Amino acid sequence: MSRTTLSARNRRPAPKLEDVGTSTIPLRARSAPNRRGGSISWYVFAITVAVLVLAPLLIYHAQAFTDGAAGIRELGNVRDLGGIIINTVLIAAGSTLIATVLAIVLAKALVHVPRRMQAFASIIPILTLVAPPVALVTGWGFLFSPKIGYGNVLLRELPWLSGATEGPLNVYSMLGIIIVSGLDITGVVFLLVSTRIMEIRGPLESAAKIAGANAFQSFMTITLPLLRPSIIAGAVVAFLMGLGQFTAPLFLGTRHGIDTITTTIFQIREQFPVDYGLTAALGLPLLLLGIVAVIAQRTAIGDQRRYITQTGGSGATTDRTSWWAFTVIALFGVVAVALPLGAVTVVAFSPFWSGDLLATQFTLTHFESILNNSAVQQSIVVTLVTSVLAVLIALPIGFFAALGIAGPIRAPRFVQYIIDFSFQAPLAVPRAVLGLAILYVLIRPPFQLFGTIWMFVIGYVFIVLPFILRSLHGSFLGLSPSLFEAARISGAGYFRTVLDIAFPLVRRGMAAGAALALVLLSHDFAVSVMVRAPSSQVMGTMLFHFWDGGIFPEVAVMSLLIAVVTSAVLVLTMLIGGRSALRNL
Numbered sequence: 001m002s003r004t005t006l007s008a009r010n011r012r013p014a015p016k017l018e019d020v021g022t023s024t025i026p027l028r029a030r031s032a033p034n035r036r037g038g039s040i041s042w043y044v045f046a047i048t049v050a051v052l053v054l055a056p057l058l059i060y061h062a063q064a065f066t067d068g069a070a071g072i073r074e075l076g077n078v079r080d081l082g083g084i085i086i087n088t089v090l091i092a093a094g095s096t097l098i099a100t101v102l103a104i105v106l107a108k109a110l111v112h113v114p115r116r117m118q119a120f121a122s123i124i125p126i127l128t129l130v131a132p133p134v135a136l137v138t139g140w141g142f143l144f145s146p147k148i149g150y151g152n153v154l155l156r157e158l159p160w161l162s163g164a165t166e167g168p169l170n171v172y173s174m175l176g177i178i179i180v181s182g183l184d185i186t187g188v189v190f191l192l193v194s195t196r197i198m199e200i201r202g203p204l205e206s207a208a209k210i211a212g213a214n215a216f217q218s219f220m221t222i223t224l225p226l227l228r229p230s231i232i233a234g235a236v237v238a239f240l241m242g243l244g245q246f247t248a249p250l251f252l253g254t255r256h257g258i259d260t261i262t263t264t265i266f267q268i269r270e271q272f273p274v275d276y277g278l279t280a281a282l283g284l285p286l287l288l289l290g291i292v293a294v295i296a297q298r299t300a301i302g303d304q305r306r307y308i309t310q311t312g313g314s315g316a317t318t319d320r321t322s323w324w325a326f327t328v329i330a331l332f333g334v335v336a337v338a339l340p341l342g343a344v345t346v347v348a349f350s351p352f353w354s355g356d357l358l359a360t361q362f363t364l365t366h367f368e369s370i371l372n373n374s375a376v377q378q379s380i381v382v383t384l385v386t387s388v389l390a391v392l393i394a395l396p397i398g399f400f401a402a403l404g405i406a407g408p409i410r411a412p413r414f415v416q417y418i419i420d421f422s423f424q425a426p427l428a429v430p431r432a433v434l435g436l437a438i439l440y441v442l443i444r445p446p447f448q449l450f451g452t453i454w455m456f457v458i459g460y461v462f463i464v465l466p467f468i469l470r471s472l473h474g475s476f477l478g479l480s481p482s483l484f485e486a487a488r489i490s491g492a493g494y495f496r497t498v499l500d501i502a503f504p505l506v507r508r509g510m511a512a513g514a515a516l517a518l519v520l521l522s523h524d525f526a527v528s529v530m531v532r533a534p535s536s537q538v539m540g541t542m543l544f545h546f547w548d549g550g551i552f553p554e555v556a557v558m559s560l561l562i563a564v565v566t567s568a569v570l571v572l573t574m575l576i577g578g579r580s581a582l583r584n585l
Contacts, residue, residue, distance in 0.1 A: 071277025092242030098182025139340025148355030244430025435530025475509025
């Protein structure tokens with residue numbers, strides 16, 4: 001048999017155009033040196049990311065053990081440490097309970113919303129995640145301050161409350177902080193629960209109905225048990241976020257004797273010299289609980305690819321729709337977002353905060369004062385510039401990380417674990433502690449960046465890394481592997497496959513992830529207030545400056561300004577990535 005004949009028999013037929021998009025095309029065997037070289041590159045990338053992300057956190061928390069664990073021994077000198085811990089746990093537990101119950105109610109209501117309103121309704125519970133928390137918290141203060149809160153003044157018009165000079169509600173209390181914190185984190189639990197409830201509704205509930213179960217029995221015996229993993233995962237994350245709550249306790253509790261671990265860390269940060277060992281010792285329990293929570297949450301969710309394949313069956317459902325279900329979700333949006341932002345708007349246009357809506361004469365004086373303030377103008381520029389720089393740094397890192405976890409060129413399994421853990425690590429640390437860790441590392445040689453905008457930029461990179469990875473991870477999972485197999489069979493190498501195939505296909509996901517990151521950064525407060533310097537401010541820290549001075553109309557104008565900037569970026573996010581872009585949170 002001639003060599004030509006053997007070659008013709010062994011030659012693999014060229015792929016047909018119609019084969020592209022299916023999984024029948026065999027992947028060309030890769031040479032051993034290429035695999036080895038690729039693995040080494042992935043290990044280098046993963047270790048570099050792990051060192052850059054984890055080193056500042058480890059260096060900072062190690063301060064608790066220096067000088068014979070002086071930081072830990074000084075915990076005994078912290079005034080009312082037991083009360084601080086109890087306050088922190090109470091806020092975390094209470095806000096988790098509120099967020100979990102509300103999330104289940106909202107997710108169940110979403111199933112029954114008329115179909116043409118479902119996409120819009122699904123966004124409303126998530127608005128608390130993208131609305132500026134500083135604006136919402138100050139808004140709650142304007143509403144339910146005991147004496148001149150607009151809500152309390154209106155409630156005192158009720159016959160049985162006439163004659164009262166205070167209350168009946170007090171947002172500057174433990175219950176007030178718990179409720180505000182619970183509303184703030186409801187969106188997180190809702191995202192997990194609503195995703196799961198959309199998957200399990202339909203056939204199973206229909207079978208229960210055929211067996212004679214009513215709607216309540218079906219929910220209690222079918223839906224609720226199946227929701228248990230997502231509820232537990234959501235509750236764990238909510239509890240973690242509750243432990244790290246900073247904005248609400250700082251604005252509503254500090255002046256009224258309600259301190260938490262994060263606000264105590266902030267108070268120590270405001271002293272000179274800063275006792276970093278003591279702050280690290282205070283933050284250690286939060287770090288350990290955060291690591292446990294992230295691992296538990298990742299274990300409960302598991303491989304996210306299974307969610308994509310299961311959602312396709314949700315169309316076979318017999319759920320009844322009702323406008324009452326939409327009303328429930330809309331009511332949550334009004335209470336959690338519209339009311340506090342409305343109060344902020346009223347104060348911003350008022351000469352002063354009086355609590356009397358009928359006697360208010362609206363003015364633009366405070367807007368003119370704020371917009372002509374050079375420090376405010378500079379803070380707006382710094383906010384935008386630092387946010388954009390952080391996204392430009394985080395985006396390529398997130399692209400290669402998602403490529404290694406879910407893309408056409410997968411990294412070795414162990415490398416995937418390193419990348420995933422490194423990107424999730426910032427979520428395990430409360431923002432206030434994260435900001436202080438960055439401050440501690442970057443003010444020292446060889447960096448010495450205190451007072452520069454790079455303090456904000458690097459802090460913001462830590463904030464957005466997990467969200468950009470999730471956004472790009474979802475984009476890669478939605479791509480057909482056969483596209484990359486076809487490119488490889490056609491002779492394209494790794495680099496060309498990534499450049500010509502992967503990059504164009506996930507470009508929209510990258511843009512959506514970048515816009516989403518800008519939303520989060522445009523209203524960041526916790527990290528910014530920790531790394532700020534007198535000569536370097538962003539919008540959130542300028543708001544704190546006015547609040548610290550008791551200039552409430554200016555606080556309201558700054559809150560409104562942050563809300564407007566965030567809203568503009570949010571609209572941009574939805575235009576680029578569609579409504580589903582918010583679910584990448």
